[in-house]
Amino acid sequence: MNISVKKLFLYPCLFALLLVSCKKETEKINDTFNDTAVSASDTSEVETDSIKTDSIVPQKESIPAEMKDNGFYGAFILPKDKKLRDSMFSVFNKKYTEKERYTILALNRLDSKHKWNADTLVVPVKIDSTLMAYSPFPAQLDVLSNVKKFVIFSYPIQAFGVYSNGTLVKWGPTSMGKKSAQTTRGLTFANWKKKLAISTVSSEWKLPYNFNIYNTGGIGWHQYDLPGYPASHSCLRLLMKDAQWLYNYADTWILNPGGATTKAKGTPVMIFGDYKWGGRKPWRKLLDDPNANNISIEEMTRLIEPHVEKMIKEQTNREKVADSIKAAKALEMEAKEKEIPAEVPVS
Numbered sequence: 225m226n227i228s229v230k231k232l233f234l235y236p237c238l239f240a241l242l243l244v245s246c247k248k249e250t251e252k253i254n255d256t257f258n259d260t261a262v263s264a265s266d267t268s269e270v271e272t273d274s275i276k277t278d279s280i281v282p283q284k285e286s287i288p289a290e291m292k293d294n295g296f297y298g299a300f301i302l303p304k305d306k307k308l309r310d311s312m313f314s315v316f317n318k319k320y321t322e323k324e325r326y327t328i329l330a331l332n333r334l335d336s337k338h339k340w341n342a343d344t345l346v347v348p349v350k351i352d353s354t355l356m357a358y359s360p361f362p363a364q365l366d367v368l369s370n371v372k373k374f375v376i377f378s379y380p381i382q383a384f385g386v387y388s389n390g391t392l393v394k395w396g397p398t399s400m401g402k403k404s405a406q407t408t409r410g411l412t413f414a415n416w417k418k419k420l421a422i423s424t425v426s427s428e429w430k431l432p433y434n435f436n437i438y439n440t441g442g443i444g445w446h447q448y449d450l451p452g453y454p455a456s457h458s459c460l461r462l463l464m465k466d467a468q469w470l471y472n473y474a475d476t477w478i479l480n481p482g483g484a485t486t487k488a489k490g491t492p493v494m495i496f497g498d499y500k501w502g503g504r505k506p507w508r509k510l511l512d513d514p515n516a517n518n519i520s521i522e523e524m525t526r527l528i529e530p531h532v533e534k535m536i537k538e539q540t541n542r543e544k545v546a547d548s549i550k551a552a553k554a555l556e557m558e559a560k561e562k563e564i565p566a567e568v569p570v571s
Contacts (some may be wrong), residue, residue, distance in 0.1 A: 276497060297510045300328075300345040313339070323353040330355060332507055333382050333397040335450040335463055342452065346510050359395045360517040361385035367525045371492065371535050374528075377460055379407070379497040381506045381517045382453075384445075384460070386473065394469065398445075398455045399461040403501050407458050408438060411531045413538065414474045414490030415439045421446065425457050433467035435474060437493050445470060454499055479544050488542035493534045496527055501542075 280486035300316065304456055320328065329336060332345050337450040339345075348358060353457050360381055366391040377384045379400055386394040401407035415436040423429035424442045436444035437460075447467035455461070462470065501507075509516035 296349045297514055298347050298349060299511055300347050301346070302343045304343065304355055309340075311355060320351070324351045327351050327353050328520070330397045330463065331358060331510075332452060333399065333450055333505075334452045338449060338451045344508070346507050355396060356392075359385070359392060361392050361395050362519065362524055363392050363519045365390045365392075365473040365521065365524055365528070367528050367532060371532065372539060373473070373475065374469070374535070375490045375491060375493045376494070376524075376528075377407070377495045379409070379454075379495065379499045381519075382499070383517075384462070384466075384470075386470070394466075394473075395528065396463060397450060398501075399448075399450045399452075400437040401452050401456050403499075405457045406444065406454075406469075406496055407456075407460060408441065409495050409497075411492060411494050411534070413477065413492055414438050415444075415477045417444075417471060417474075417476055419471070423457075431459075432464065433462075433471040435471055436491055452505070455457075475542065478542065478549070488545040489538045492531070492538070494527065494531070 265454070302312055317325065325336075328345055328347050328351070329339055331348070332342060334342060350357075352358065357463060360378070360383055361376070365387060368387050370389070372389060375384060376386040376387070377398060377400065382398050382400060384396055384398050416439070417433075417435040419433060421434035421444075422430040423431055429448070431446040431448060433443075434444050434446035436442070438444070441458065443458050443460075445462055445467065447464045448459070448461040449455070450461055450463060474491040474493075477490045479485065479487050480487045506517055
């Protein structure tokens with residue numbers, strides 16, 4: 225291959241490194257996204273995503289100054305050739321800090337292990353490492369104003385949200401049950417938790433910060449691979465930091481003496497919606513519309529309102545049970561202190 229031919233091949237690839245405008249109405253190219261690396265817990269299903277990306281143009285020309293702070297997204301295009309891909313990821317690593325890379329991958333429902341799956345990454349022009357600037361969930365839900373803790377998982381956009389008295393306090397990416405082993409929808413409550421659980425499907429799968437929500441089915445949330453699509457055996461996969469946070473945030477159930485029956489339920493958890501299997505990844509739609517994944521207050525209210533009475537009832541019961549246990553422990557400690565003889569002073 226002579227030098228001129230090499231240049232013709234190399235230049236388009238180098239341009240692909242740049243963040244591009246998703247609103248510029250110029251020539252479009254078709255790009256098929258294939259998730260080729262599959263986690264240990266899913267070797268049978270791979271999601272395919274057909275997308276359209278805009279023509280590659282320099283960043284300064286493609287992003288008007290007035291667009292930089294309003295949630296505008298661009299695309300970071302990666303080639304199929306391994307050597308060029310490695311070089312571009314090297315540039316990606318230099319261009320963005322560790323926190324920024326974490327944020328970008330999270331928006332694409334990927335962990336660092338599976339970034340190699342992508343050939344296109346959706347990238348916000350202004351990066352907020354807390355992710356809150358890109359939340360698809362409403363910042364405030366009045367319907368939850370009396371519910372102290374609430375966790376919701378959206379199948380359509382593969383994301384979770386956390387509300388405290390109606391205020392969104394956290395959201396993040398997830399990988400839920402694959403098509404053949406979908407996560408159960410509806411309202412449930414957090415049960416038990418364990419810092420390191422072993423999967424009931426395979427003893428080789430270690431599940432850090434596991435929090436069970438369906439005891440009979442062994443379903444819970446925990447840290448595990450995020451490959452960019454629903455891939456689990458019904459569980460709710462999270463990034464490590466999110467799994468740790470939720471592990472400490474949510475309340476467990478309280479069991480009756482003997483542990484056979486439940487005395488009080490834990491934090492309410494809701495799972496809703498359907499994923500468009502084989503369709504375009506929902507987060508890719510952000511390239512066309514920054515609000516494409518947003519869930520409206522009205523939709524959230526319709527989903528939650530029928531269950532609020534039950535959630536508050538269980539919340540009130542748990543508080544009473546917890547207060548009763550706390551009072552009993554205080555009396556027990558007081559009784560033990562009375563049994564301890566006073567120390568005789570040494571003369």
